[in-house]
Amino acid sequence: xxxxETRGRMAKIRKKLKRYPxxxxxxxxxxxxxxxxxxxxxxxxxxxxxxxxVNAIRYLVRTGCGWEMLxxxxxxxxxxxxxxxxxxxxxxxxxxHDIALMVDxxxxxxxxxxxxxxxxxxxxxxxxxxxxxxxAGKKVVGRKRHIAVDTDGRLLLVNLxxxxxxxxxxxxxxxxxxxxxxxxxxHLFADGAYDRGQLMDKAAFLDFVIEVVRRIExxxxxxxxxxxWVVERTFAWMTRWRRLVRDYEQRLDVxxxxxxxxxxxxxxxxxxx
Numbered sequence: 001x002x003x004x005e006t007r008g009r010m011a012k013i014r015k016k017l018k019r020y021p022x023x024x025x026x027x028x029x030x031x032x033x034x035x036x037x038x039x040x041x042x043x044x045x046x047x048x049x050x051x052x053x054v055n056a057i058r059y060l061v062r063t064g065c066g067w068e069m070l071x072x073x074x075x076x077x078x079x080x081x082x083x084x085x086x087x088x089x090x091x092x093x094x095x096x097h098d099i100a101l102m103v104d105x106x107x108x109x110x111x112x113x114x115x116x117x118x119x120x121x122x123x124x125x126x127x128x129x130x131x132x133x134x135x136a137g138k139k140v141v142g143r144k145r146h147i148a149v150d151t152d153g154r155l156l157l158v159n160l161x162x163x164x165x166x167x168x169x170x171x172x173x174x175x176x177x178x179x180x181x182x183x184x185x186x187h188l189f190a191d192g193a194y195d196r197g198q199l200m201d202k203a204a205f206l207d208f209v210i211e212v213v214r215r216i217e218x219x220x221x222x223x224x225x226x227x228x229w230v231v232e233r234t235f236a237w238m239t240r241w242r243r244l245v246r247d248y249e250q251r252l253d254v255x256x257x258x259x260x261x262x263x264x265x266x267x268x269x270x271x272x273x
Contacts, residue, residue, distance in 0.1 A: 013273055019073065022062040022265070023055045027272035035096055037086075048079050056080045061261045064242030088257045097264035098181075101154045104267050114150040116187040117178065119171055119194065120231040121146045122238075123163045126247035133164030143247045143255070146170035148178060148188075151227070153234045155263045156182055160252045168196035175199075179206050189213055189227040238262060 016025045024032065029051055036054075039046045056074035060067065070077045087093060102112035123135040126142035134141050146159040146167070159173045171194055178185050188203070188210045195212045203210045213228050238244045241262040249255040 013269070020055075020059055020062075022058040024051065024058070024268075025272065028268050031100075031268060031272050032096065035092070035099070037090075048075050048083065050083070053080050053083045057084055057261060058265055061241050061243040061258055061265075064245065064248075084257075088253055093257045093260040093264060097155070097260040097267065100264055100267035100271060101150075101156075103271055104154065105150070105152075107271065108152070110152075111184075113182055113184045114156065115184050116151050116189070117148045117156055117182075117185050118151065118189045118227055118231045119146070119148045119174060120191065120228070120235075121167045121170060121193075122235050124245070124247050126163075126249075128248055128250050129162075130250055131162050133162030135163035138163075144170060145259075146174055147231065147234065148174050149231050149234045151230060153230045153237070154267065155234060155259070156185075158256055158259055160247075160255055166196075167193040168199040171199055172202055175202060175206055175208060178208075187211065191228055234263075237266060 013025060017023045032054065033051070036050050052075050056070050056077075057080065059065075059074070060070060060080075067077045067081050070080060074080060105114070106112050122145045123138045123140040124142050124145065125140055126132055129143055132142055133144070135144065140163055142163050144161050144163045144165055146161065147155060148157045149155055157174055157177050159170055159177065161170050161173075171190070186207065186209060188208055190210055190212055192212055192214050194210060200210060211227075213225055215225065238259060241258075243258055244262055247255050249258065
C-alpha cells in the first residue's frame with residue numbers, strides 16, 4: 001500500500017539512479033552480481049558490462065518496447081538479446097527470483113519455504129504466440145497464466161497454457177510443480193472455478209488441501225475476499241510492467257522469463273532497500 005513513508009523511500013531510491021527508474025542501484029547490483037556468470041579465465045576478455053545488460057532487460061520489460069528500440073546508452077540490442085537468451089537457457093531469472101523470494105520471506109520473519117499458497121489464473125492476449133486459445137468467459141484470444149503465490153503475494157510458480165485450458169486443468173500442472181519445488185506447501189486457497197472433482201482427487205493424492213474461498217451470497221458489487229485478494233494484487237504488480245500487459249512472446253520459456261524478470265526485480269529492490 002502506498003503511504004507517505006513508502007513514497008519517501010521510493011524518492012530516495014530514484015535519487016540513486018543515473019538514468020531510468022528500472023536501472024539497478026549499487027545495492028541491488030551487489031546482491032545480484034554473484035549469481036551472474038563470471039568471466040572466463042581463458043579466451044578473449046569480456047567487453048559487455050552485464051550490469052548494463054540486466055538494466056536493458058529490465059528497461060524492456062518495464063516499458064514494453066521492442067529489442068531494436070532499446071536506447072543507445074545501453075549495449076547494442078543484439079548483445080543484450082544474446083545474453084538474455086543465454087540467461088533463459090540457464091534458468092537464471094527463475095533462480096534469481098526464487099533466491100530473492102526466500103531471502104525476502106526470511107527478512108519478513110517467516111520460513112524460507114512457504115507452507116500455504118493461493119492459486120488463480122489470468123487470460124491475456126498473445127498476438128505472437130505459436131499456440132493460442134479462446135477464453136469464452138473473458139472473451140480473450142491468447143494465453144492463460146496459471147500462478148501460485150504465497151500468502152503475501154510472492155510468486156511461487158507460473159504455468160502458461162492456451163487460454164482455452166480451464167483453470168482446474170492448468171492447476172493440475174501447478175500441483176505437480178509445487179510438490180517438486182516447494183515440498184512444504186500443504187494448503188492451497190482457490191476460488192470456485194477450482195472446485196472440480198478431478199483436481200480435488202489429484203490434490204488429495206499429492207497430500208494437498210484445497211480450500212475454496214467463495215463469494216458471500218446476497219452481496220452485490222465489489223468485495224475483498226479473504227486470501228483471494230492476494231493473488232489479484234500479484235497480477236496487478238505484473239501488469240505494471242508493460243511488457244506483461246499482453247504476452248508478446250512466441251516461446252513459453254521466454255514469456256515465463258519476462259514474468260520472473262519483473263517480479264524478481266521487485267523483490268530485489270525490496271531486499272536491497
